Amino acid sequence: MRAAILAGGKGTRIGEIYPDLPKPMFPIAGKPLLQHHIEALALQGITQITLTVGYKADVIRNHFEDGSTFGVHIDYIVENEPLGTGGALAFLPREDTLILLGDVYFDIDIEKFIRFHKEKQAAITLFAHPNSHPQDSDILVTDAEDRVTAWKSKNDKQRGDNLPNLANAGLYIFSGDALPIGEAVKRDLDHDLILPVIPEGKVFAYNSPEYVKDMGTPERFAAVEKDVQSRGKRIIILGGGLAGISLAYFLQEKSSIASIDILEKENEPGGLCRSFQHNGITVDIGPHIFFSKDKETLNFMLTLLGDNKHELRRSNRILHKGSFIQYPFENDLSKLNDEERSKCVDAFLHNPYRDYPADNMLQFFLKTFGEGIVNLYLCPYNEKIWKFNPAYMDTQMVERIPRPPDEDILRSAAGETIDGYTHQLYFSYPKIGGTAAFINAFVDKLNEKVKIHTSHKVSSVQKSNNSWYVKAANAEFKGDLLVSCIPVNVLTEIYSGIDEQAAKCGHNLRHNNIIIAMATVSVDRAGDNFAFMVADPDVIFHRISKVDFLGENYHKDGTASYMMEYTYRDEGKKAALSDEELQEKFIDGLFKIGFVHKKNEVQAFTLKRFPYAYVIYDLQHRENMKYIREYFNRQGVYLNGRFGNFEYWNMDAVVAESRKMADGIWMK
Numbered sequence: 001m002r003a004a005i006l007a008g009g010k011g012t013r014i015g016e017i018y019p020d021l022p023k024p025m026f027p028i029a030g031k032p033l034l035q036h037h038i039e040a041l042a043l044q045g046i047t048q049i050t051l052t053v054g055y056k057a058d059v060i061r062n063h064f065e066d067g068s069t070f071g072v073h074i075d076y077i078v079e080n081e082p083l084g085t086g087g088a089l090a091f092l093p094r095e096d097t098l099i100l101l102g103d104v105y106f107d108i109d110i111e112k113f114i115r116f117h118k119e120k121q122a123a124i125t126l127f128a129h130p131n132s133h134p135q136d137s138d139i140l141v142t143d144a145e146d147r148v149t150a151w152k153s154k155n156d157k158q159r160g161d162n163l164p165n166l167a168n169a170g171l172y173i174f175s176g177d178a179l180p181i182g183e184a185v186k187r188d189l190d191h192d193l194i195l196p197v198i199p200e201g202k203v204f205a206y207n208s209p210e211y212v213k214d215m216g217t218p219e220r221f222a223a224v225e226k227d228v229q230s231r232g233k234r235i236i237i238l239g240g241g242l243a244g245i246s247l248a249y250f251l252q253e254k255s256s257i258a259s260i261d262i263l264e265k266e267n268e269p270g271g272l273c274r275s276f277q278h279n280g281i282t283v284d285i286g287p288h289i290f291f292s293k294d295k296e297t298l299n300f301m302l303t304l305l306g307d308n309k310h311e312l313r314r315s316n317r318i319l320h321k322g323s324f325i326q327y328p329f330e331n332d333l334s335k336l337n338d339e340e341r342s343k344c345v346d347a348f349l350h351n352p353y354r355d356y357p358a359d360n361m362l363q364f365f366l367k368t369f370g371e372g373i374v375n376l377y378l379c380p381y382n383e384k385i386w387k388f389n390p391a392y393m394d395t396q397m398v399e400r401i402p403r404p405p406d407e408d409i410l411r412s413a414a415g416e417t418i419d420g421y422t423h424q425l426y427f428s429y430p431k432i433g434g435t436a437a438f439i440n441a442f443v444d445k446l447n448e449k450v451k452i453h454t455s456h457k458v459s460s461v462q463k464s465n466n467s468w469y470v471k472a473a474n475a476e477f478k479g480d481l482l483v484s485c486i487p488v489n490v491l492t493e494i495y496s497g498i499d500e501q502a503a504k505c506g507h508n509l510r511h512n513n514i515i516i517a518m519a520t521v522s523v524d525r526a527g528d529n530f531a532f533m534v535a536d537p538d539v540i541f542h543r544i545s546k547v548d549f550l551g552e553n554y555h556k557d558g559t560a561s562y563m564m565e566y567t568y569r570d571e572g573k574k575a576a577l578s579d580e581e582l583q584e585k586f587i588d589g590l591f592k593i594g595f596v597h598k599k600n601e602v603q604a605f606t607l608k609r610f611p612y613a614y615v616i617y618d619l620q621h622r623e624n625m626k627y628i629r630e631y632f633n634r635q636g637v638y639l640n641g642r643f644g645n646f647e648y649w650n651m652d653a654v655v656a657e658s659r660k661m662a663d664g665i666w667m668k
């Protein structure tokens with residue numbers, strides 16, 4: 001559809017506000033009224049625009065030229081002689097055309113307006129609504145099917161008082177046949193082009209409460225400017241994982257925010273906090289336990305879950321050559337055979353690396369735990385989960401791990417097991433529904449300001465004139481503020497006009513994906529334990545968890561259900577294996593760790609792949625992220641979430657950051 005904007009008027013009633021400008025160029029909130037129109041049209045896919053210009057035509061032409069800067073194509077009809085409001089329309093091609101008066105401000109869903117016009121098979125559709133000044137507006141009378149049956153002109157002194165408040169707003173759709181033909185003579189749009197068609201029953205009124213205001217007087221102009229300036233901010237959030245959803249939750253109550261659009265590529269929100277069904281049981285993408293050192297955030301998270309939670313005590317083990325070693329490894333050394341135990345203790349007590357600085361993860365492990373524990377467990381396990389050699393990884397993941405006192409290591413070797421990492425010794429979990437219950441608890445509390453657009457994969461992000469334009473699926477979204485919770489290396493790929501160095505840093509960021517395999521077995525050999533770490537490189541998974549541990553709703557009588565986790569890089573060989581080949585490897589792993597003895601013990605199996613599970617803190621991560629963060633900060637893009645920031649954040653860190661960010665944005 002084409003749009004024609006009648007921009008030739010002189011604006012006699014308000015001309016004195018800006019004597020050097022034609023009325024359609026009067027600035028509203030920092031940009032010409034006509035530019036608001038053109039941007040709104042472009043955003044809603046109308047790119048063929050005709051401007052009818054007359055008074056101070058050059059000012060308009062010089063600003064918009066051929067429209068390419070605004071993403072549209074503009075042609076001009078210049079009225080050398082004033083042709084009234086409708087005369088110039090004779091120059092338009094005979095096609096359906098949206099006609100706008102140049103002194104009317106609008107913020108409407110144009111597509112809906114066009115749909116109405118088509119459904120009614122109208123010759124002309126008028127945008128109509130109740131307004132604040134019906135006494136000096138043209139009033140429409142309609143029948144039950146929205147057909148206009150009478151037009152009560154504001155100039156008709158006899159029209160009476162008992163009229164509906166349904167004013168003609170100044171936006172029209174003309175079908176090609178309803179446009180004037182012949183000579184371009186002076187015509188009045190309403191009088192000469194619309195009124196004669198009303199008796200034919202082909203003029204309809206589209207009655208909508210959306211924002212359309214005429215600015216014909218200085219008072220009305222001031223009112224529109226105030227409305228536009230005080231209109232709340234429209235926020236676009238990329239990614240509907242926990243970061244996007246929790247941020248929307250914290251932002252929605254802020255009065256300065258008008259709308260929040262969350263764009264999510266999957267067909268449901270939640271990201272890594274989604275859950276899925278296996279053999280009638282709800283399971284997560286790796287069991288998501290609720291714990292935190294940040295008590296305030298943890299309380300908030302648990303309060304959100306309401307009654308749907310219970311507390312459990314961790315019972316995690318390290319599977320090492322058939323024995324169950326209590327987690328963490330260094331706290332249960334007595335379970336090792338004599339040779340391994342004495343190696344671990346000896347290397348810990350007489351550690352030649354203790355006084356060296358630790359510049360990478362391997363050095364840190366050697367310095368803190370000694371060669372025995374490192375070679376037996378820490379190195380093989382970390383290589384397995386990261387698919388990256390710890391010698392090439394940064395220390396930021398591990399640098400806060402304290403060196404255990406000598407005494408603790410000696411006690412552990414002597415058979416006294418000590419609980420470590422006590423902040424996660426007790427954890428909470430939803431009684432039903434898995435981690436997705438947490439996401440649902442947020443979603444249930446979102447108000448009408450927030451829209452979650454699922455199946456909307458973001459494909460481009462562009463900043464123009466302080467607004468954000470985001471393409472996702474087949475739609476384009478415009479916002480005043482942009483928050484990205486999608487992986488930042490995806491953002492650097494789709495960000496229009498990105499600086500070369502930022503693109504390079506994004507390209508060099510590394511991450512792991514994850515495969516979750518679920519197996520329900522008829523014999524439970526895991527005991528009353530939850531998760532087991534498996535460092536053995538011959539077993540495909542690095543962790544196996546018995547989901548029955550999480551409560552009665554995650555258990556089926558006479559069975560145990562195991563969740564196995566296997567990380568892979570995009571370019572890794574195993575990623576290319578088929579699901580059947582992988583299934584074989586997972587079941588082989590169950591045999592190797594002794595959890596399955598016969599094939600027919602496995603009653604059900606599910607395998608799922610999920611991209612972006614773990615950030616790899618390789619040696620360049622810090623520098624890459626520093627550059628990227630500073631770049632997007634300068635651009636005014638907010639980064640949020642685990643992969644939005646490319647940090648190893650758990651749910652508590654994501655929620656805490658969302659809350660902090662919501663306050664920051666609100667202050668803007």
Ligand SMILES: Cc1cc2nc3c(=O)[nH]c(=O)nc-3n(C[C@H](O)[C@H](O)[C@H](O)COP(=O)(O)OP(=O)(O)OC[C@H]3O[C@@H](n4cnc5c(N)ncnc54)[C@H](O)[C@@H]3O)c2cc1C
Nearest residue numbers: 239241242243265271272286288289458641642649650651
């Ligand atoms: C195996 C595993 C176990 C975990 N266990 C725990 C635990 O026990 N406890 C805990 O607290 N935390 C745990 N976590 C961490 C927790 O999952 C994360 O902290 C949290 O889910 C991160 O949320 P997010 O929104 O930042 O990221 P994500 O969940 O990754 O969300 C990003 C969203 O962006 C979407 N997206 C990506 N690209 C596009 C695009 N182009 N267009 C539109 N949308 C896009 C994705 O589909 C996704 O929904 C675990 C994580 C993993 C991987």
